[in-house]
Amino acid sequence: DIQMTQSPSTLSASVGDRVSITCRASQSISSWLAWYQQKPGKAPKLLIYKASSLQSGVPSRFSGSGSGTEFTLTISSLQPDDFATYYCQHYNSDSRTFGQGTKLEIK
Amino acid sequence: EVQLLESGGGLVQPGGSLRLSCASSGFDFSNFGMSWVRQAPGKGLEWLSGITGSGTVTYYADSVKGRFRISRDNSKNTLYLQVNSLRTDDSAVYYCAKRLNGDHDVFDIWGQGTLVSVSS
Numbered sequence: 001d002i003q004m005t006q007s008p009s010t011l012s013a014s015v016g017d018r019v020s021i022t023c024r025a026s027q028s029i030s031s032w033l034a035w036y037q038q039k040p041g042k043a044p045k046l047l048i049y050k051a052s053s054l055q056s057g058v059p060s061r062f063s064g065s066g067s068g069t070e071f072t073l074t075i076s077s078l079q080p081d082d083f084a085t086y087y088c089q090h091y092n093s094d095s096r097t098f099g100q101g102t103k104l105e106i107k
Numbered sequence: 108e109v110q111l112l113e114s115g116g117g118l119v120q121p122g123g124s125l126r127l128s129c130a131s132s133g134f135d136f137s138n139f140g141m142s143w144v145r146q147a148p149g150k151g152l153e154w155l156s157g158i159t160g161s162g163t164v165t166y167y168a169d170s171v172k173g174r175f176r177i178s179r180d181n182s183k184n185t186l187y188l189q190v191n192s193l194r195t196d197d198s199a200v201y202y203c204a205k206r207l208n209g210d211h212d213v214f215d216i217w218g219q220g221t222l223v224s225v226s227s
Contacts, residue, residue, distance in 0.1 A: 001169075034213040036152075043202055043217035044152065055207075055215065087152055091212045096142070096154040096168075 002026050004090050006099035012107040017078045021102045023071045023088035034089045035064055035073045037082075038101075044087065048073065078104075109133035109216050111203050116221030123193050123225070129186040129203030129218055137161070137181040140206040142214065143188045145199040145223075153199075156188065157212055193225045 003026040013019045023033065031051035036044035046055045048064035051071055061076040075082055083106050088099040115127040129141070142157040156167045156177040165177050176189040186203050200222050204214035 032211065038152075043219060044214075045217075046207065046213065046215045049207060049213045089152075089154075089213070093210070096157070096212045098152040098154065101151045 002029060002090055002095050002097055004088055004097050004099040006086075006088055006102045008102060009100070010103045010105060012105045013078055014107045015078050015080060019075050019078060019104065021073045021086055021088075021104075023066075023073070023099050025069045025071075025090055028068045029090050029092065031067050032090060032092045033064075033066070033071050034091060035062075036087045036089065037084045038087065039084045047086075109205075111205065111216055111218035113201065113203055113218040113221040116201060116223045118224045118226065119193055120227050121194060121225055124189070124191045125193070125223060127188040127190065127201055127203075127221055127223075129188075131184045131186070131205070134205070134216075136179075136184040139208075140210075140212065141179065141186045142204050142206070142212055143175075143177060143186075144202045144204055144214070144217075145197075146202070146220075147196070147199040150199075154212070155201075158186070190223070193223070195225050197223060198225045199223060 005024045007022050033051045035048040038044040052064045063074050085101045085103045090097045110132045112130045143155045158165045158177045162179045174192045178187045200220040202220045203218045205216040207213045207215040
């Protein structure tokens with residue numbers, strides 16, 4: 001099975017900061033990667049799919065990049081609403097695996 | 108408004124069974140693949156099972172294969188998950204989720220979740 005590893009596990013940042021979260025796959029997954037945001041007690045929300053495609057309605061400060069085994073979610077200027085946990089997810093016909101999550105905290 | 112609403116969770120003893128439901132509205136249910144994803148308390152997300160729009164193809168994570176069964180009734184716009192032989196480590200919030208499009212399990216709409224607690 002393909003394993004997805006996110007780093008860091010926890011990230012402390014301030015409003016206005018530019019932050020990046022990394023997701024690494026145990027083998028090449030082309031661009032079959034999505035990013036989700038989850039707030040406590042709520043369902044996940046899709047942000048990015050196919051590594052870099054912004055989901056409809058998601059603010060443009062969110063962006064995704066990468067291919068193969070290394071991917072990055074970048075938030076260009078943190079807003080108060082962005083403090084949450086972020087998950088990457090690999091998807092293809094044989095595998096649907098989430099990363100362990102990155103908690104983005106207020107510094 | 109596109110919406111998913113899960114129900115059927117609850118407290119069950121080890122070895123017991125439950126049938127989870129996910130009622131959909133606001134989109135053409137039969138045209139989209141659906142999945143179940145769970146989240147144990149304080150833990151990450153775990154994909155469990157998926158089903159194509161027609162219901163003819165189902166697939167499972169190894170962790171639940173043989174114990175869980177996914178199905179759908181397109182006439183009722185409802186997705187189901189039959190969960191059997193429950194163990195304490197099956198305790199989690201269970202979410203249903205809709206595929207964004209196409210053949211890939213990336214999920215654009217999620218329900219609010221239903222809590223399953225397995226305890227004696």
